[in-house]
Amino acid sequence: MENLIKFFNNTVPLSETVISMMAGMFVCDELKKGAYFIKTGEYASEVAFLETGIVRAFYVNNEGKEYNKTFFSAPSIIGSYASLISKQKNNVAQQALTDCKIWKASFHEIEKVSEGNFEIERLRRMIAENYFLSNEKKELEMAMLDADKRYLIMQEEYPGIELRIPQYHIASYLGISPTQLSRIRKNRSL
Incomplete structure (x- = not known):
């Protein structure tokens, strides 16, 4: 309470x-x-x-x-x-x-x-x-905004969410496919 x-x-x-x-x-x-x-x-x-x-x-x-x-x-x-x-x-x-x-x-x-x-x-x-x-x-x-920018905003607004929920839910939220999300995450880690 x-x-x-x-x-x-x-x-x-x-x-x-x-x-x-x-x-x-x-x-x-x-x-x-x-x-x-x-x-x-x-x-x-x-x-x-x-x-x-x-x-x-x-x-x-x-x-x-x-x-x-x-x-x-x-x-x-x-x-x-x-x-x-x-x-x-x-x-x-x-x-x-x-x-x-x-x-x-x-x-x-x-x-x-x-x-x-x-x-x-x-x-x-x-x-x-x-x-x-x-x-x-x-x-x-x-x-x-493009998917990459939306992904960065999501990370700021929901810190740590990627560790707590399945990636396909994040992809759906961003309006992209799970494959596109994987590419974005891969490019960000380079």
Whole structure:
């Protein structure tokens, strides 16, 4: 719980009253490697603080090929924000790539305590804005940078991830084949 409170306070400083209120809503849980936080086609009802581990957000095209949209590396917030706010089925699955420790909470409960609470509203807004900025940054990188530059950025943003997850997940995240990733890694080690 200490890391959850620290994450919130680093995002937006909160009063002791709000910290106590928020702490009461989150329950400790785990996601084993391979387990889903949310699957495609489900309705989202929870958000979680990822205290340890790595989760991927991915989608599957019509041919059944998976594409990793993003990685969530602790500390981070996970959950299908689009499904939560639209009340529609989720389109981007979230799956643990390592064993993970999470603190989950009902989004409905968070919405209820947010009503009229400036601190919680501000915290929610800041988390949503940071997520928006991160998504836009990734979209621009995919459109404007070559694979080698995207690989370097990924290494900076997710230090040590290559030692913790399979290379094909990294290749998918970068929008390249595993063979291309091998070439990039080989060229970088020369």
